[in-house]
Amino acid sequence: MEISEQKNNASIDIALDNGKELKTTKSQFLSQFTAEDDRQIMRKVDRRVLLLMGIMYLLKQIDFSNAASVKVLQVGLPSNILNELHMSTNDYNWTQTIYYIGLVIFEVPSNLVLKRVSPHKWMTRIFLSWGIVVACHAAIQNKAGFYALRFLLGALEAGFFPGLAAQMCSWYRSDEYGRPIMWMFAFQNCAGIIGSLLVYGISYMNGVGGLxxxxxxxxxxxxVTILFCPAIYFILPDYPKSPSSSKWLTPEEQEYLELRLSDNAPRAADPNFSLKEILNSLKDPKMYLFTASQFLLNIAGYGLSWQLPTITTSLGFASLPRNQLLNIPPAAATVIGIIIAARVMRWAIMTRPLFCQLLNGIALIFFIVLCVPVNPGATYAACVLGTAFYYVYFIPFWAWRSSSLVGATGTAFAIALQTALAQIGGIIAPQVFQSKYAANNYRVSFIICTACAAAAMVSNQILWYLSRDVEGDVLQVRRHRIAAERDGRVWTGEDVKLSSAR
Incomplete structure (x- = not known):
C-alpha cells in the first residue's frame, strides 16, 4: 500500500443520515469538523475501547503472573506447589519457558486469522479457551501435567497482544498510539497490585475443600476469565466502518475516524489477506531491528519479573504470606510511570526514539545496580525501578513501531511476527535465573540482563537513524495538530509519510 497525494485528495462518497451523499475531498471533509467534534468522537471511541481493553489486559496479566506468585506461596510447607508436584526450582523455571514456546509457535497464525474471523469473535475465543486452561491448573497432579497446560496456555493465548495492538491501529493515529498502549500496560501492571492482593487473600483458603x-x-x-467472555463478544468493536460500529457511531463519525488516520493504517475495506503486504514486511530491515530490541529487553525484563517474587521474599522484609505484598510497589511505580510517559508523548516534547533511549538507559542503570553487592534496601529499590522503567519503555516503543506498519495484513503479520520472535526472550529469561546462580544473589544472571539491555540500545540507535524522517514527520504533525486544536480546528494539512513514499 503506497501513500500518495492522489489518495489524500481522492473523492469521497459519504452516506449521510438523511440519505443524501456528500462528494468531497479528504481535506474538505475533515475541515468540517472542529476540535470539539474530534474530542467528542474520540471520547466515544475511548469509552468503547479503552476500559474494556484495559480489563482484558488486567485479567490476562493476573492469569499469566500467578505461576510466579504461587511458587513462593506456603514456601517450605507440604502444600507448596513445588512440594506437591515434586519439582525443583529449575524444573519450575521450565513452566515459564514452555509457556512461551506455545506462544511463539502460534502467534503469527492466530493474528492472520483475526480480520477474517473479526476481532471481537477471535478475542472472545482466545479468552474463553485460556480461561478454561487456567482453571484446569487446579487439577494438576505432576510436573508433566503442569508443563502440558503451560504449553496449551501459551498456544491458546497467542494473538492476544498483537491482535489488540493491530486493531488499535485502525482507531488511533500513530501520534496518539501511546494512549491505548498506556491503558494496556497500566492495567497490566495494576494486575501486579490486584494479583498480589488476591494471592495474599486466597492464601488463607489453604485446605478449604481439600484443595x-x-x-x-x-x-x-x-x-473469572471465562465469565468475562460475553462482555468481549458484545462490546469490543472491530473497525470504524464495520457494520457493528454503526450501532454507536453515525456514518459521518465512521468516515471521520478512518479519514483522520494516516494512509498506511489498516481499514475495514482492506483484504482479509495480502501476500504482498507480508512480503513487504519481511523486506523491511526495521522489522528485524524492532524485533531485536524487544527480544533483548525481554530477556532482561521478563527475567526480573519472573524472579521478582523470589528476590523480594529472600530479602527478609516480610514473613509469609505478607511477602506477596512486596510485589505491589514495583507495579504501582510502573503504573505511575506509564501515565507520565503517555502524557510526555502527548505533549510532543521529543521524538519517540529519543524517549525510548532515555528510558532504556535509566533501566540499564538499575540492572547494573543488581549486578553489584549492595544492601537489601538498594536491591529492592533497583527491583522496583528496574521493573518500572522496563515496562514504561514500551509505551513510546510501540507508538514508534506503529508508524511503519502498513495495511491490515501487513500490520497483523508484522506485529505478530515481531512479538513471536521477541517472546523467545521469555523462553530464555527463566533459564538465566538457574538455582546455581542463587548463591551470589543471581549476580551472573543480572550481568546477562544488563548486557542485553545495553545491546537493545545499540539496536535502537540504528533504528532511530533508519526512521528519522518518519519520526520527524510524526513529531511535526503532532505539533501542528496541537496548535490546530488550540485554535478549535482539526489539522488537515499534509500527513505523515513513510520513507518509501518520499
Whole structure:
C-alpha cells in the first residue's frame, strides 16, 4: 500500500443520515469538523475501547503472573506447589519457558486469522479457551501435567497482544498510539497490585475443600476469565466502518475516524489477506531491528519479573504470606510511570526514539545496580525501578513501531511476527535465573540482563537513524495538530509519510 497525494485528495462518497451523499475531498471533509467534534468522537471511541481493553489486559496479566506468585506461596510447607508436584526450582523455571514456546509457535497464525474471523469473535475465543486452561491448573497432579497446560496456555493465548495492538491501529493515529498502549500496560501492571492482593487473600483458603491455596488461585482466576467472555463478544468493536460500529457511531463519525488516520493504517475495506503486504514486511530491515530490541529487553525484563517474587521474599522484609505484598510497589511505580510517559508523548516534547533511549538507559542503570553487592534496601529499590522503567519503555516503543506498519495484513503479520520472535526472550529469561546462580544473589544472571539491555540500545540507535524522517514527520504533525486544536480546528494539512513514499 503506497501513500500518495492522489489518495489524500481522492473523492469521497459519504452516506449521510438523511440519505443524501456528500462528494468531497479528504481535506474538505475533515475541515468540517472542529476540535470539539474530534474530542467528542474520540471520547466515544475511548469509552468503547479503552476500559474494556484495559480489563482484558488486567485479567490476562493476573492469569499469566500467578505461576510466579504461587511458587513462593506456603514456601517450605507440604502444600507448596513445588512440594506437591515434586519439582525443583529449575524444573519450575521450565513452566515459564514452555509457556512461551506455545506462544511463539502460534502467534503469527492466530493474528492472520483475526480480520477474517473479526476481532471481537477471535478475542472472545482466545479468552474463553485460556480461561478454561487456567482453571484446569487446579487439577494438576505432576510436573508433566503442569508443563502440558503451560504449553496449551501459551498456544491458546497467542494473538492476544498483537491482535489488540493491530486493531488499535485502525482507531488511533500513530501520534496518539501511546494512549491505548498506556491503558494496556497500566492495567497490566495494576494486575501486579490486584494479583498480589488476591494471592495474599486466597492464601488463607489453604485446605478449604481439600484443595491447597495455589489450586484455589488457578481455579478462581480461570473462572473469572471465562465469565468475562460475553462482555468481549458484545462490546469490543472491530473497525470504524464495520457494520457493528454503526450501532454507536453515525456514518459521518465512521468516515471521520478512518479519514483522520494516516494512509498506511489498516481499514475495514482492506483484504482479509495480502501476500504482498507480508512480503513487504519481511523486506523491511526495521522489522528485524524492532524485533531485536524487544527480544533483548525481554530477556532482561521478563527475567526480573519472573524472579521478582523470589528476590523480594529472600530479602527478609516480610514473613509469609505478607511477602506477596512486596510485589505491589514495583507495579504501582510502573503504573505511575506509564501515565507520565503517555502524557510526555502527548505533549510532543521529543521524538519517540529519543524517549525510548532515555528510558532504556535509566533501566540499564538499575540492572547494573543488581549486578553489584549492595544492601537489601538498594536491591529492592533497583527491583522496583528496574521493573518500572522496563515496562514504561514500551509505551513510546510501540507508538514508534506503529508508524511503519502498513495495511491490515501487513500490520497483523508484522506485529505478530515481531512479538513471536521477541517472546523467545521469555523462553530464555527463566533459564538465566538457574538455582546455581542463587548463591551470589543471581549476580551472573543480572550481568546477562544488563548486557542485553545495553545491546537493545545499540539496536535502537540504528533504528532511530533508519526512521528519522518518519519520526520527524510524526513529531511535526503532532505539533501542528496541537496548535490546530488550540485554535478549535482539526489539522488537515499534509500527513505523515513513510520513507518509501518520499
Amino acid at each position: 491447597s491455596a495455589w489450586r484455589w488461585i488457578f481455579l478462581l482466576e480461570g473462572l
